[in-house]
Amino acid sequence: MTDYASQIHEEQQQVDRAYGRLDEIRAMTKSRLDAVRAAGSHGSPTQRTERDSFATMYEDRLTQLRAVEDRLVFGRLDDVHGNRLYIGRIGLSDDEHEPIITDWRAEAARPFYEATPKEHGSIAMRRHITLRLRKVVGVEDEALDLSSQQVTKATAEGTLTGEGALMASLSSRRSGKMTDIVATIQAEQDRIIRADMRQALVVQGGPGTGKTAVALHRAAYLLYTHRQRLSHSGVLIVGPSNAFLHYIDQVLPSLGETGVLSRTMATLLPGITASAEDTPRVAALKGDARMAHAIANAVKSRERVPSRLPVIRLNSFNVPMRAADIQQAITDARRTRKPHNQARETFVKSVMSAMVARYRERLDYDPEASELDSVRSMLRMNDDFRRTVNLAWLPMTAQWMLADMLAKPQKLHAYAPWLTPAEVDALRRPTNAPITRSDVPLLDEAMELLGPDPHQEARQAAADREREHDEQIARDTLAQNGIGNGIVDAKTLVDNMNGLDEGSTAEQAANDREWTFGHIVVDEAQELTPMDWRMLIRRCPSRSFTIVGDVAQTSAINGTRSWERTMDPLFGPKGWSFNELTIDYRNPQEVSALATRFAHDEGLYVSTVSAVRHVPDAVHLVTASGESQLADEAAIQALECAQRFIATDGTGRVAVIADHEMVDEMRKTLSLRLKSTNANEWSRLTSQSAWDSQLMVCEPQDVKGLEFDAVVLVQPGLIALNAASRLVGAADLYVAMTRPTQRLVVVRTAQDAQDMPLTA
């Protein structure tokens, strides 16, 4: 056996030990779960709910133990005294509590990511262990202390090589799913992952620098380090699109974390489906911070003294409703500082007592309480009174209010006087128009000011009363029977009875607009408008945020182009820290250079990045012989890429990125060409779902945050021409150019090349 082979053999023993222990714990958990389930429906209701609670706990644990199967162990740290620490996805110990593997998030594992030859403390060497299924297929050592014995030994054994593990993972075919980078986190990334969570952390980085990867690993790290706090409040991840959320949805489970809520801004409001998009200009108008005033004005305009006030006949008296009384009632209701719909109760009570007082003024005797009660009933039944009360203080839902505001230009103009007539006209739409993505923060703002829909609130109050009753019973039974052992409390029991277990913090948060999270991660954060930020800050009053983005990739007209300008007002100049990632792990150097040059020329702020991989021939510039040949030429190039990078095992991704004007034609041409050249492949690829499609045609906005083996970019000048502004066009193209891991093909006409020169 060679020295290298003997090292593999040695590590295999350790890896076997770790998997052996994992299997044991799985089996133990499984048998406990089976035992609980076997007890079935016997025993008292409390015993049954207690068993359900344990069953849920074991099920969650089993899910977690299954999720860490792949690459359970991936590293080893050797200190200068010859001690070893194995690093893995989770921590495992043997029966004697001796560690077998250490969780990557533990403090002891930090040097695995951060130690350098200059700063390595007592660590002499770091080893990367590569597994295929449960088999060790490679080991690689990095010297940290060149004078240590371990390093001398590794040199002799031929395991000392360098960055192979990282390079192998970067060059592998894309599967349409982001994978975790736990085995190869780089030092600059690790420092961000483990940074303090008390203040907002902004991570700026060029394309492919690992911002998404870092943000997700940071979420896992924070959940591990602050489990107590975060498991109850939860972590929210906000991404740019559903395709992006689908792309990243395996990363946290593979790190053993399942209780995180992922949403786009469009899907963040429970019960609201935003099914349409506004034009960029309208989206910018709606995203303007001043829209908060427009919403506030819209609410206030429904708290007013009506111009005509009726006279109400009460018994044989004519009692007029008076402006001063209504004004006073408005003041009383506002003074409660409750949201509009809730404060209405005070308003109605105040108007009612004013009317009763006016009624009494007419009497020359002291009325019985019953007479006054009947006057109140008369008022409640009186149509004129009810109509006037509603006119003065209308209960509203946010949806109705926004629809009304956008349908009536004179109202919109009154609520938002800064808008020009042309802008009011652009915002105008019929009341039955679908809700758009940019309406969501406006609705949230309105919900905040209006409070719950009164009908919804009545339903919720009934549910809360019932829950309180259940919890009381659960508390009594736990106390009487001396069960629970401190593990199960009344809340857990009731949650379980209702199918809401501890693992469903995310589910509860998803359904509760007023939920506040312990931490929020925002990806592609440069796209958020001031109104979006208001909505997010509301959901995390502790202002513990991880905000990752790239100001050179901003397509939203009023998205972020300077972090200071956006963050200072939100967190205060000292409430956030700025971090930068500088190494491009995705793009070949050739692609990165082309894109960076382009972005510079277009005046975008470009983070300094250096790409780690050199892929000869990674950029290919093609000129179509004329406009009529454009789609066909692009299809030919796309099929060539498909042949090279797409495998029938489902790996490999190729994207054709074109302007929205060209997308339909491009799809048709590509499909026809593929069908005529390879009918089998055509039927295989066209039967794939949109999520998992290996060959796709899309617009630049659809590919934010995603990556592909190869990208065919069609007619870039047209994309720039049709963009909302020059900067937006440049950012869209910069995004499109920086998606490939292997190859970028640009197909355009000679005219387009002249309008927008790109040099390889």
Ligand SMILES: Nc1ncnc2c1ncn2[C@@H]1O[C@H](COP(=O)(O)OP(=O)(O)OP(=O)(O)O)[C@@H](O)[C@H]1O
């Ligand atoms: N330390 C690492 N080890 C292995 N792969 C890495 C590492 N860091 C980043 N990557 C890989 O590099 C690619 C780009 O990472 P990621 O998508 O997080 O970049 P990004 O900065 O969010 O890019 P963009 O701004 O373009 O969306 C991904 O495939 C990711 O897995």
